[in-house]
Amino acid sequence: xxxxxxxxxxxxxxxxxxxxxxxxxxxxxxxxxxxxxxxxxxxxxxxxxxxxxxxxxxxxxxxxxxxxxxxxxxxxxxxxxxxxxxxxxxxxxxxxxxxxxxxxxxxxxxxxxxxxxxxxxxxxxxxxxxxxxxxxxxxxxxxxxxxxxxxxxxxxxxxxxxxxxxxxxxxxxxxxxxxxxxxxxxxxxxxxxxxxxxxxxxxxxxxxxxxxxxxxxxxxxxxxxxxxxxxxxxxxxxxxxxxxxxxxxxxxxxxxxxx
Amino acid sequence: xxxxxxxxxxxxxxxxxxxxxxxxxxxxxxxxxxxxxxxxxxxxxxxxxxxxxxxxxxxxxxxxxxxxxxxxxxxxxxxxxxxxxxxxxxxxxxxxxxxxxxxxxxxxxxxxxxxxxxxxxxxxxxxxxxxxxxxxxxxxxxxxxxxxxxxxxxxxxxxxxxxxxxxxxxxxxxxxxxxxxxxxxxxxxxxxxxxxxxxxxxxxxxxxxxxxxxxxxxxxxxxxxxxxxxxxxxxxxxxxxxxxxxxxxxxxxxxxxxxxxxxxxxxxxxxxxxxxxxxxxxxxxxxxxxxxxxxxxx
Numbered sequence: 001x002x003x004x005x006x007x008x009x010x011x012x013x014x015x016x017x018x019x020x021x022x023x024x025x026x027x028x029x030x031x032x033x034x035x036x037x038x039x040x041x042x043x044x045x046x047x048x049x050x051x052x053x054x055x056x057x058x059x060x061x062x063x064x065x066x067x068x069x070x071x072x073x074x075x076x077x078x079x080x081x082x083x084x085x086x087x088x089x090x091x092x093x094x095x096x097x098x099x100x101x102x103x104x105x106x107x108x109x110x111x112x113x114x115x116x117x118x119x120x121x122x123x124x125x126x127x128x129x130x131x132x133x134x135x136x137x138x139x140x141x142x143x144x145x146x147x148x149x150x151x152x153x154x155x156x157x158x159x160x161x162x163x164x165x166x167x168x169x170x171x172x173x174x175x176x177x178x179x180x181x182x183x184x185x186x187x188x189x190x191x192x193x194x195x196x197x198x199x200x201x202x203x204x205x206x207x208x209x210x211x212x213x214x215x216x217x218x219x220x221x222x223x224x225x226x227x228x229x230x231x232x233x234x235x236x237x238x239x240x241x242x243x244x245x246x247x248x249x250x251x252x253x254x255x256x257x258x259x
Numbered sequence: 260x261x262x263x264x265x266x267x268x269x270x271x272x273x274x275x276x277x278x279x280x281x282x283x284x285x286x287x288x289x290x291x292x293x294x295x296x297x298x299x300x301x302x303x304x305x306x307x308x309x310x311x312x313x314x315x316x317x318x319x320x321x322x323x324x325x326x327x328x329x330x331x332x333x334x335x336x337x338x339x340x341x342x343x344x345x346x347x348x349x350x351x352x353x354x355x356x357x358x359x360x361x362x363x364x365x366x367x368x369x370x371x372x373x374x375x376x377x378x379x380x381x382x383x384x385x386x387x388x389x390x391x392x393x394x395x396x397x398x399x400x401x402x403x404x405x406x407x408x409x410x411x412x413x414x415x416x417x418x419x420x421x422x423x424x425x426x427x428x429x430x431x432x433x434x435x436x437x438x439x440x441x442x443x444x445x446x447x448x449x450x451x452x453x454x455x456x457x458x459x460x461x462x463x464x465x466x467x468x469x470x471x472x473x474x475x476x477x478x479x480x481x482x483x484x485x486x487x488x489x490x491x492x493x494x495x496x497x498x499x500x501x502x503x504x505x506x507x508x509x510x511x512x513x514x515x516x517x518x519x520x521x522x523x524x525x526x527x528x529x530x531x532x533x534x535x536x537x538x539x540x541x542x543x544x545x546x547x548x549x550x551x552x553x554x555x556x557x
Contacts, residue, residue, distance in 0.1 A: 052453055071456035082448035085455075087472045087549045096468060097458040107464035137549040150454075157458055 002063050002160035002193050003028050004049070009058035010228070011044055017228030018044050022058070024212065024231060029191045033208035035201050035251070040214045040229040042197045046165050049195060050075055062160055076159035076192075080166040083150035084138045090149055091134045094121040097156040128152045128182065144175040148182060155186060162187075164196040168203070180207060205248045211235045213251055330519040339523040354508065358524075359531070361503040365421060366486075366493050369428025373489075374482050376433045381440025381478075382470055385447075387462070395441070402434030406492055414500065424496040431492040432485035439484070443477035444470055476550040479543040483536055490532060 009022035019041040026032055034042050047053045049060060050071050060067045062074065071077070084093050095117045099109050109117050125131045128148040130141075138146050147167055154162060167183075168176045184207065187194055198204050204211050213233035220226040232254075235247060292300060316329040330338075342355040350357075380398065383390035409430055413423040447470060455465045494506030501507035505528055512520045544551045 050453065050457070052449075071453050073457055073459040075457060077454060077457050079450040079454075082450035083454055085451060085469060087547075096455075099468070100455075100458055100460040100464050104461070105463070105467075107460065107468040137552065139549065139552050153454070154457070159457070 003061075004161060004193055004195075005061040005064070007059045007061070009048065009060065010056045011041065011048060011053075012056045012228075016225045019048075019055075019214075019230065020228035021230050024234065026193060026195075026210070028193055031187055031194045031207060031209045032196070033204035033211045034195060034197045034214060035199070035204045035211060036214035036229065038199075040216065042214050043165055045214065046163050046195060046197050049161070050077055050163055073157040074160045076154035076157060076162045078147065078150045078154050078162075078164045078167045080169045084146055084153060086138050089135050089137055090130050090141070091118055091121060091125065093138070093149055093153055094124060094156060097153070124152050124156075142175075143171050144179060147171065147179060151183065151186065155190065155192075158190070159192065162192045162194045164194065166197055166199060169199060176203070183207065201248060201252045205237070209237055211237065211251075213254070215254070327516045328518055330522070335519050335523050338519040339527075342520070352503075354503075355527075357503050358505045358508050359527075361501070361507075362493060362497065362505040363531070365424050365496075365504070366428065366489055368421075369425045369493070370432070370482060370486060370489050372425070373429050373433040373436055373485060374478060376429070377436035377440045377481060378471075378474065378478050380437040382444050382466060382474055384437065384441035385444025385474075386452075386466065386470055391441075398434050398437050401430075402438065404430075406431035407495060410496060410499065419500040424493065424501070427492045427496045428489050432489050435488075436478075436481040436485050439481035440474055440478055444474050447473055473550075476543055476547040479539055479547075483539050486532065486535060486539075490528065494528075 004024075004026040006022050006024045009019060010017065011019040022045065034045060036042050044053070048055050049067075051067055051069055052071060054069065067075070077083070085096065088096060095109070095114075096107075098117045098120065099107050102113070103109055122131070125134050128151070130145060130149060130152075133141060133145060138149070141149070151167070164183075168179050171179065180203070196204070196207065211233070212231050213235075214229045215232040216227055216229045217232060218227040233247075233251060312329070313332065316331055319326045319329045320331060339355070343353060346352060347354050380394060384395050384398070385391075406427060410423075410427050413426050413430070417423040417426055451469055452465060455469050460468070493504075494509070497504035497506030498510040505524055509521050509524050
């Protein structure tokens with residue numbers, strides 16, 4: 001339930017602009033999908049929201065406060081891969097967050113504290129359908145199970161903003177639809193502000209309440225790196241299906257052309 | 260069930276139900292030996308080497324029964340047994356066991372200290388940019404110094420006792436092990452580190468719960484790789500100055516061309532090296548089940 005404001009954001013890598021003039025104001029509890037062609041800075045924008053990188057210019061505010069200079073628990077993240085810890089069982093992956101909070105030196109709980117922490121995540125395990133697999137290692141899970149675990153793990157700290165970087169990009173279409181339902185249920189329940197980067201425009205329009213399209217407005221054919229991308233479409237979806245469908249087709253065409 | 264349906268599980272050899280002609284139509288790379296054939300094939304080169312030695316040895320001994328260069332297998336076994344069970348006339352020690360203990364203590368100390376250095380430095384260099392800037396270049400530079408060239412320096416500065424020998428092993432293997440662990444740590448996906456940060460972990464907690472557990476299987480691997488060079492440096496140090504040790508004994512009796520001691524000692528060192536490697540491998544697959552889901556390592 002937090003407002004995210006991005007003010008005049010620029011991002012350069014070694015003088016080459018990647019993002020330029022990004023200005024948005026995202027209402028609390030918005031599900032914001034970010035789409036665009038490959039290499040248009042979608043993932044860079046998400047890394048900036050997470051403070052995994054710092055912008056060259058401009059500012060990102062959560063509830064009016066500038067974000068911390070490094071990743072912090074107020075922003076949860078789910079990556080396409082490598083989000084969960086391979087050396088921990090499913091249960092231990094979820095217990096880890098409370099161990100960090102309560103054991104400063106070892107980051108590990110023992111005895112009754114450990115048993116209690118494990119009991120605390122039992123409901124979460126059941127709700128994401130991983131109760132049967134609770135003692136397995138991530139390598140023994142399917143891709144969909146791993147991403148369910150990653151999402152549950154990201155929500156443990158009750159972040160103000162949830163960031164998703166192509167979270168379902170590596171999954172089969174059928175599993176993807178199941179994941180959409182789980183994600184929507186969690187979003188309705190928590191009312192978090194969500195940013196999701198995706199390649200899949202249909203996924204964006206299916207899930208989001210607002211779609212941001214990143215693209216380069218200026219293009220120099222001799223110097224393709226000369227200009228950065230910015231937000232070319234900013235669509236609050238008012239759920240007028242006909243209108244939305246037309247827009248969706250139009251954007252699919254635009255982003256397809258620039259690819 | 261034809262052979263084509265189950266190319267992998269079907270045992271090779273004549274007892275198969277399908278005709279031999281069909282099984283031989285499979286590509287060589289798809290044909291696998293059964294367990295028994297596999298063991299026999301593995302033993303074959305050993306048998307050939309042993310056989311070749313026996314032939315050469317008997318040929319030479321037929322010419323001159325006192326030829327020391329190629330002692331018979333029984334002569335070697337007798338000598339080895341004597342060294343293992345009869346006290347030495349001069350010192351009263353059971354030489355084989357004294358030598359083995361001396362060498363293993365030196366080797367163990369050198370390798371354990373190297374592993375500890377590799378773990379601490381490797382995690383620091385692999386994870387912390389300030390640590391990396393400070394120590395990565397110096398570790399890279401030290402790893403390029405040929406270790407044997409510092410042996411005289413070590414003997415001059417540390418004396419000719421145990422310290423210099425252990426120091427040589429550390430000097431020889433620790434830099435490479437540090438770099439191995441550092442590479443493994445730096446290859447932990449950044450996503451995991453960032454995820455831990457968003458779960459509220461401090462740098463120290465990330466080291467303890469994310470980096471260290473994932474570095475340990477690699478530490479075992481670099482230790483296994485370091486053991487080979489560690490033996491070289493141990494034997495070298497013992498060859499130059501020592502009062503006991505497997506390498507010391509080999510180089511001592513070399514003066515008398517006592518191949519009946521040297522050859523069994525070389526085999527004994529090889530056996531110990533193999534058993535240490537096997538133990539480390541078994542330990543890794545049991546202790547780090549998450550890293551070896553199939554239960555196998557190389």
